[in-house]
Amino acid sequence: MTAEIELTQSVHGLKKECLSYGEVLAQSIAVIAPTTTPAANLGLIYASAGNGTWLSFLIGMMGLMFVAVNINQFARRSASPGSLYSYIVKGLGVTSGVLSAWGLVLAYLFTGMSTLCGFAIFGQSLLTHIGIHTHVLTLFALGTVLAWYVAYKDIQLSAKMMLLLEAFSIGLILVLGLIIWLQKGFAIDISQLTLQGATPGGVSLGVVLVVFGFSGFESATSLGDEAKKPLKNIPKSVMQSAIWTGVFFMIMAYIEVLGFRGSAVDLAKTEEPLSFLAEQAGVGFLGTLISVGALLSFFACVLACINPAARVLFMMARHGLFHTSLGKAHGANLTPHTAIALCSLITFIIPATLNLLGIKPFVILGYTGTICTYGFLLVYILVSIAAPVYLHRLGKLRSLDLAFSVLAVLFMMIPIIGTLGIPGSDLFPVPPAPYNIFPYLFLLYLLAGFGWFMIQRLRYPKMVKKLEHSIDAIHASFSDVE
Numbered sequence: 446m447t448a449e450i451e452l453t454q455s456v457h458g459l460k461k462e463c464l465s466y467g468e469v470l471a472q473s474i475a476v477i478a479p480t481t482t483p484a485a486n487l488g489l490i491y492a493s494a495g496n497g498t499w500l501s502f503l504i505g506m507m508g509l510m511f512v513a514v515n516i517n518q519f520a521r522r523s524a525s526p527g528s529l530y531s532y533i534v535k536g537l538g539v540t541s542g543v544l545s546a547w548g549l550v551l552a553y554l555f556t557g558m559s560t561l562c563g564f565a566i567f568g569q570s571l572l573t574h575i576g577i578h579t580h581v582l583t584l585f586a587l588g589t590v591l592a593w594y595v596a597y598k599d600i601q602l603s604a605k606m607m608l609l610l611e612a613f614s615i616g617l618i619l620v621l622g623l624i625i626w627l628q629k630g631f632a633i634d635i636s637q638l639t640l641q642g643a644t645p646g647g648v649s650l651g652v653v654l655v656v657f658g659f660s661g662f663e664s665a666t667s668l669g670d671e672a673k674k675p676l677k678n679i680p681k682s683v684m685q686s687a688i689w690t691g692v693f694f695m696i697m698a699y700i701e702v703l704g705f706r707g708s709a710v711d712l713a714k715t716e717e718p719l720s721f722l723a724e725q726a727g728v729g730f731l732g733t734l735i736s737v738g739a740l741l742s743f744f745a746c747v748l749a750c751i752n753p754a755a756r757v758l759f760m761m762a763r764h765g766l767f768h769t770s771l772g773k774a775h776g777a778n779l780t781p782h783t784a785i786a787l788c789s790l791i792t793f794i795i796p797a798t799l800n801l802l803g804i805k806p807f808v809i810l811g812y813t814g815t816i817c818t819y820g821f822l823l824v825y826i827l828v829s830i831a832a833p834v835y836l837h838r839l840g841k842l843r844s845l846d847l848a849f850s851v852l853a854v855l856f857m858m859i860p861i862i863g864t865l866g867i868p869g870s871d872l873f874p875v876p877p878a879p880y881n882i883f884p885y886l887f888l889l890y891l892l893a894g895f896g897w898f899m900i901q902r903l904r905y906p907k908m909v910k911k912l913e914h915s916i917d918a919i920h921a922s923f924s925d926v927e
Contacts, residue, residue, distance in 0.1 A: 453779065454774070454779050455670035455671070456670075457525075457526060457670055457759075457760075457763065457774065458773065458774030458779065459526060459600070459670040459671055459756075459774055459779050459780065459781065460599075460600055460601070460670075460671050460778075460779035460780070461670060461671070461779075462670075462671065462672065462673045462674075462675070463600065463601055463671055463673070464600065464601065464604050464668060464671050464672045464673060464678075465673060465678075466673070466674075466678045466681065466682065467608060468601070468604035468605065468608060469604070469665045469668055469672045469673075469678050469679060469682045470608075470665065470681075470682040470685060470686060471604050471605075471607040471608035471611060472604060472607065472664055472665045472667075472668060472682070472749055472752065472753070473661065473662050473663065473664050473665040473682050473683065473686035474607075474611055474686050474689070474690060475607040475610075475611055475742075475745040475746055475748070475749030476553070476556065476660070476661025476662070476664045476746060476749045476750060476753070477658070477659055477660070477661055477662055477686065477690050478560060478742050478743065478745070478746040478749075479611070479615060479690045479693055479694065479742075480611070480614040480615060480618060480735075480738055480739050480742035481560075481563060481739060481742055481743065481746075482658045482694055482697075483618055483693075483694070483697035483698070483701060483718070483719060484618065484717065484718075484719050484735055484736075484738075484739045484742075485563070485716065485717065485739065486654070486658065487697070487698060487701055487712070487718055488712050488713050488714065488715045488716070488718055489654055489713075490502075490651045490654045490655060490698070491651075491698075491701075491702060491712045491713050492713035492714075493647045493648075493650040493651045493654065494643060494647050494648050494650070494651030495642050495643045495644075495647055496636050496637045496639075496640055496641050496642055496643045496702065497637075497640045497643030497644075497647060497648040497651065498637075498651060498698045498702055499637060499695045499698045499699050499702075500640065500643070500648055500651075501648050501651030501652045501654075501655050502655050502691060502694040502695045502698055503691070503695060504648070504652050504655075505652050505655030505656050505658075505659060505691070506655075506659070506687060506688065506690075506691030506692075506694075506695075508652070508656070508852075508853070508856035508857075508859070509656065509659050509662060509687045509691075509856075510684065510687055510688070511829075511849050511852045511853035511856055512663075512825045512828070512829055512853045512856075512857070513662070513663070513683050513684045513687050514684075514832075514849045514853070515828055515829040515831075515832035515849060515850055515853055516529065516532070516663050516666065516680075516683055516828055516832075517680040517683055517684065518832040518835060518836060518846065519531075519532035519535065519536070519828070519831075519832065519835065520532075520666055520676070520679045520680040520683060521676050521677075521680045522676070522920065522923060523535075523669075523676075523919055523920040523922075523923045524666075524669030524670070524672065524675035524676060524679055524919075524923065525669040525670065525760065525916075525919045526667055526668075526669055526670055526756035526757070526759055526760050526781075527546075527667075527669070527756070527757060527760035527761075527916070527919075528549060528663070528664070528666040528667040528669075528753060528756065528757055529545060529549060529663060529666060529824050529827075529828050530542055530543075530545050530546035530549055530757055530760065530761070531669075531760070531916050531919065532666075532828055532831060532835075533545040533824070533827050533828055533831045534912070534913070534916050535831070535835055535916055535917075535920060536828070536830075536831025536832060536834045536835040537827065537830065537831045537834060539909050539912055539913060540895075540898070541827055541831070542916075543761075543766065543894070543895070543898045544823070544827075544891055544894065544895060545823065545824045545827050545828070546757055546760075546761050546766075547820075547890070547891060547894035547895075548819075548820040548821075548823040548824045548827075548891070549753070549754070549757050549820060549824055550754050550757055550758060550761075550820075551816070551817065551819075551820040551887075551890060552660070552661070552817050552818075552819075552820025552821045552824065553661070553664070553750045553751075553753050553754035553757070553788075553817075553820075554750065554754050554788060554791055554792055554817075555813045555814070555816045555817035555820070556660065556661055556746065556750045556813075556814070556817040557592075557746070557747050557750030557751055557754070557788075557792045558792055558795055558796045558809070558813040558817075559809075559810050559813040559814035559817060560743045560744075560746035560747050560750070561585060561588050561589065561743070561747050561792060561793070561796055562796055562806040562807070562809050562810035562813070563739070563743040563746075563810055564584065564588045564740060564743035564744050564747060565581045565584035565585055565588065565806050566806050566807060566810070567736060567739050567740040567743060568584045568587075568588075568740055569581060569584065570736070571733075571736060571737065571740060574733075581800055581806050582797055582800060582801075585793055585796060585797050585800070586793065586797075588743075588744055588747055589747070589789050589792055589793040590789075591744065591748075592744065592747045592748040592751055592789065592792075593751065593785060593786065593789035595748055596748060596751045596752055596755065596780065596785045596789070597775070597778065597780055597782050597785050597786070598778055598780070599778060599780065600668075600671050600752070600779075600780060603748055603749075603752055606745070606748065607745045607748060607749055610741040610742060610744065610745040611742060611745055613738055613741065614735070614738025614739060614741055614742045615693065615738075617731065617734050617735050617738045618697060618719065618735060618738070619693075619696075620731065621719060621722065621723055621726070621728065621731045621732075621735060622696065622697055622700045622701075624726050624728060624731070625700050625701075625703075625704045625722050625726055626700050626703070626704075628726055629703055629704070629706075632703065634699065634702070634703045634706070636706075637699060637702055637703070646872040649859060649863075649872070650863060650872065650873070652859055652860070652863075653859060653860045653863030653864070655694075656818075656859070656860040657814070657818050657860070658694070659687060659690065659691070660817065660818060660821040661749070661750070661821070662683065662686045662687045662690070663683050663825075664749065664750075664752075664753040665679050665682040665683055665686070666679055666683065666753075667752065667753035667756040667757065668756075676923060701718055701719070701722065704722045704725070705718070705722070708725070717732075717736070719732060719735050720732035720733075720735065720736060723735065747792065750792070751785060751788045751789055751792060752785075754784075754788045755781050755784035755785040755787075755788045756781060756784070758771055758781075758784040758787065758788065759771060759772055759774075759781035759784045760772070762784070763915070764908070764911070764912040764915060765901060765905055765908040765911065765912065766897075766898065766901055766908075770783050771783050771784045771787065772784075795813070796809050796813065799812070812879070812880075812883075815864070815880055815883055816883050816886070816887065818860065818864060819864070819883070819884060819887040820887070822857055822860060822861055822864075823891075825853070825857055826853075826854055826857050829849075829850050829853035829854050829857070830850065830854065832846065832849075832850055833846055833847050833850045864876070864884065865884055866881070
């Protein structure tokens with residue numbers, strides 16, 4: 446039995462090369478949670494971009510493809526559970542890498558908290574329709590415990606569940622989209638194609654919201670040990686998750702804007718646009734099924750966030766940044782079970798505490814969904830800067846690679862300006878309280894993470910060398926594959 450386990454586990458103790466390309470792709474898509482944008486959030490983007498909503502999605506997708514190119518400079522040369530943390534250490538050094546690790550952990554955990562709130566909101570709504578009333582904390586606990594168990598039990602079970610849940614919900618939305626477009630006679634909406642009434646500023650502000658909707662597309666990089674053919678399937682998943690969800694978003698943006706054309710209801714003020722369009726099309730049951738699909742998509746995202754957050758913590762612990770118990774894998778399940786338990790607990794405690802303080806789940810969703818973006822933005826910028834540095838050291842830097850790096854960093858300035866705001870600007874106003882203090886809380890969080898790193902560095906002087914050696918060894922193990 447021991448010999449069999451050794452054959453199936455990686456050097457880090459995780460299940461070795463067990464996930465197919467589809468299952469790896471499901472990880473990235475599940476964190477994006479593509480169902481939630483057309484089902485709940487499209488009105489917010491339309492309020493800014495109007496008939497240019499589809500263009501905001503196109504620009505957002507192209508910008509994140511620039512980031513994906515930089516990520517894949519690393520992903521096609523090495524793979525590990527450390528995700529972008531390992532890449533940034535290799536490109537910019539240990540300090541930048543550790544800061545990115547803290548950013549990644551926050552990004553994934555707060556995304557998980559945000560979608561846990563979505564799970565509770567949709568769960569309460571659906572249960573109320575059938576006469577069942579339950580407290581939001583019960584649904585918080587249910588969603589967290591189910592996600593913890595699946596993540597703890599088996600990464601293949603996690604991946605298969607995410608794949609099925611997302612395929613179900615996306616399939617329902619596409620069917621409804623086809624019905625809506627059919628009822629419009631497959632019309633070509635000239636006002637959208639000519640961007641009638643749309644302004645550059647509105648489209649730009651729409652891009653800010655779109656980037657938030659794509660956050661997490663890189664999470665497949667945390668499956669470096671568990672993916673089959675990781676140097677092929679992980680880079681492909683990173684790029685294709687951005688492309689396929691981008692195409693899906695553009696199609697549904699076009700159809701939903703067209704579907705609301707001539708309606709007395711304003712898309713910009715509609716919280717559940719697909720449910721409304723389903724009723725208008727005479728297929729209200731599809732609207733209910735899509736709400737169920739959105740519920741399942743929110744759950745899949747909670748699960749998909751716990752998986753990469755736990756693996757980054759797992760690698761940080763193995764590098765001496767946390768207690769060694771977080772860096773151990775389960776003997777039979779071959780999952781980072783202690784890190785998974787901690788991430789699950791944090792995912793539950795913060796929104797539950799905020800709710801006990803009287804803050805409603807929808808508001809918590811907005812808070813945590815905003816805070817998570819700072820972690821993603823930090824890491825996307827750092828990995829885009831790290832890529833040309835890394836290639837230069839390999840003697841393989843081309844002018845095109847440098848151009849992709851510059852384009853990615855410049856593109857990330859759009860959401861940064863959008864979240865921070867410009868004093869006195871009508872296009873990018875400073876966010877209202879408490880959103881205006883979130884960037885400073887994030888900086889305090891990074892400062893605390895940096896302080897902890899310095900403490901550990903003083904306590905264990907050889908830690909940095911061991912960390913560098915560990916990541917160098919990972920890269921060297923793939924050097925003959927390139």
